[in-house]
């Protein structure tokens with residue numbers, strides 16, 4: 001009998017397995033990959049023992065205003081009592097929360113306030129009611145040079161809002177119930193995270209109504225879902241339900257409509273447990289490559305911000321103010 005080594009046996013075993021695989025009846029489905037686990041919910045790791053469960057209770061919201069003290073008409077701006085969470089709600093439900101220039105001006109004011117308020121760590125953007133997050137620009141106000149409401153000239157000021165959200169050094173979470181379409185779909189895409197209710201519907205409509213967003217609306221989408229799917233979304237203008245959107249990478253999680261706010265609050269509270277500076281730097285780092293010079297500026301600004309808190313940076317400033325040479329000799333030149 002021939003001398004068969006262990007290696008030969010293993011090779012033969014692999015070949016037989018390969019052939020057997022091809023011979024399997026077609027009806028036998030290949031093994032399904034295990035469902036992706038969202039987070040490891042080990043009940044007893046030391047982090048959980050120290051920090052406890054993240055609360056899923058409701059928040060107590062109080063109306064907020066910005067330094068202008070002006071009333072909001074198109075949005076609702078609120079802060080959660082004692083929580084570090086701001087909520088900005090587009091409040092035009094009878095228009096499926098379509099935005100007009102004034103809506104965008106108010107959103108910009110509220111986002112600025114939430115950015116400057118050091119008690120706020122996370123911002124939720126949402127739409128009033130369950131029918132729509134936002135249906136984009138108000139078509140009734142579209143003119144030959146943008147959208148015009150109280151002014152005689154048109155605007156595309158939603159583009160300024162998109163940039164503001166992208167550069168805002170705190171996480172912005174889109175909380176989506178109902179339609180997020182057209183410019184509303186772009187708004188959720190520029191947010192850092194999207195929590196979708198199971199009734200959410202996503203899609204672009206621009207080419208159907210003679211419009212397009214060739215800025216973030218195209219480039220961020222392509223990054224999020226890939227160039228082929230982005231073409232599909234823009235060229236065909238189909239709508240996608242929440243689960244399809246989740247598969248495409250457009251949303252982080254789909255939850256029952258009635259749990260939408262509680263789940264969003266849980267995500268906010270989980271973020272708020274973590275280091276605000278780490279979150280801030282990470283947001284700018286995650287955007288840096290795509291945002292080019294503006295991305296580097298944001299990331300670089302964070303480096304300067306952190307450096308200003310050091311003794312080494314202070315030495316430079318104090319020496320200048322005291323008209324003496326700075327003594328940097330005591331600071332290490334780290335490898």
Ligand SMILES: CC(C)(COP(=O)(O)OP(=O)(O)OC[C@H]1O[C@@H](n2cnc3c(N)ncnc32)[C@H](O)[C@@H]1OP(=O)(O)O)[C@@H](O)C(=O)NCCC(=O)NCCSC(=O)c1cc(O)c2ccccc2c1O
Pocket residue numbers: 094095096098132135136137138139140156158159179181182183184186205206209211212213214217
């Ligand atoms: C969102 C819908 C799919 C919802 O359909 P549904 O059947 O549930 O509701 P209705 O269609 O009956 O709507 C109820 C009510 O709301 C009005 N409405 C809804 N959306 C808008 C809107 N966007 N503008 C104006 N009015 C709206 C609707 O007319 C009804 O009013 P009634 O008086 O008749 O009761 C469906 O409503 C829908 O498809 N809406 C339109 C979506 C759309 O095309 N949006 C605009 C795309 S363009 C855009 O948003 C845009 C965004 C940008 O960021 C840009 C950036 C740079 C350049 C251009 C941009 C741009 O154009």
